[in-house]
Amino acid sequence: MLIHVFPARQHAEVRQVDDLGRFSVVVAGDASEEELERALTPLAxxxxxxxxxxxxxRLRAACGRDDDAAWSQAFEAMVGFAASKGWVDETGTALRAHLVYESAVG
Incomplete structure (x- = not known):
């Protein structure tokens, strides 16, 4: 699962929702921290x-797959794996994602 962020458009979208074996935020181009924050809100x-x-x-809702029991189970397994690695925050409400910068993401 990838979250593509377009700072210039202040927009983020979730892609490849069936690929629960990877998780990162892909940033189109370079941006200031303020621009990134605006583009990620309210998802992250x-x-x-x-x-x-x-x-x-919010990630689960953005994927639009809650009516799919198998997907929901796989999503929970992904969250459980992240928690086992320390990639869930202290409140248990957010996953830590690595940012990957690309010059052009479409």
Missing amino acids: RLESRTHAWVYIE
């Missing part, structure tokens, strides 16, 4: 230029 909060905290329930 920026931790630094290298990581963001993605809100689990």
